Amino acid sequence: MQPSAKSLIHDIYRAETKKDARTAYQRFQDRYQAKYPKAVENLMKDEASLFTFYQYPAEHWQHIRSTNVIESAFSTVRLLTAKTRGQGTMATTLAMVFKLAERGQKRWRRLRGYKLIPKALNGVKFINATKETLAA
Incomplete structure (x- = not known):
């Protein structure tokens, strides 16, 4: 490019x-x-x-515009499932993936502006993502 x-x-x-x-x-x-x-x-x-992300708090923009959260979660699972040959049945594979994801979850960081999530979910309108210009 x-x-x-x-x-x-x-x-x-x-x-x-x-x-x-x-x-x-x-x-x-x-x-x-x-x-x-x-x-x-x-x-x-x-x-x-x-331009949808402008309707959310500015603190959330970094997370909205990035795929790092998804990539890091799946990289842990992918790495460890690749090392395990012949995982067995579908049930054992799902159990292993669940446990790996559960273990990886302990290292996840809290979202920036996490206290604003309920407002965004409840339909509070953000104008240009700033808290000062909340429109009820």
Whole structure:
């Protein structure tokens, strides 16, 4: 990927406000529509979900935009199941995977802004993800 295209994509999802993100999104479209129409079309297709994380508290953004939580959980299970040859029946495999996940859970960090999760689940609207601009 071209460094300038990557930089513009970073500008989209690292913007402080939804308005700034949409401006960066438009800049990306304007600059790369002619040269990379399929990439721009793909980005445009997902526009509705692209800016969804602005409706959540800023403390949650790091977790929403990252797959590290999922990757680290599965890497533990994958590593240890690969070492065990012939896990046996489906039931023993599921039990082993459950125990590995349970063990890995002890190392998980608490989500940033975890106290805001009930508000997000109960439909509290966040505008540009800041607590000061909560709309009840």
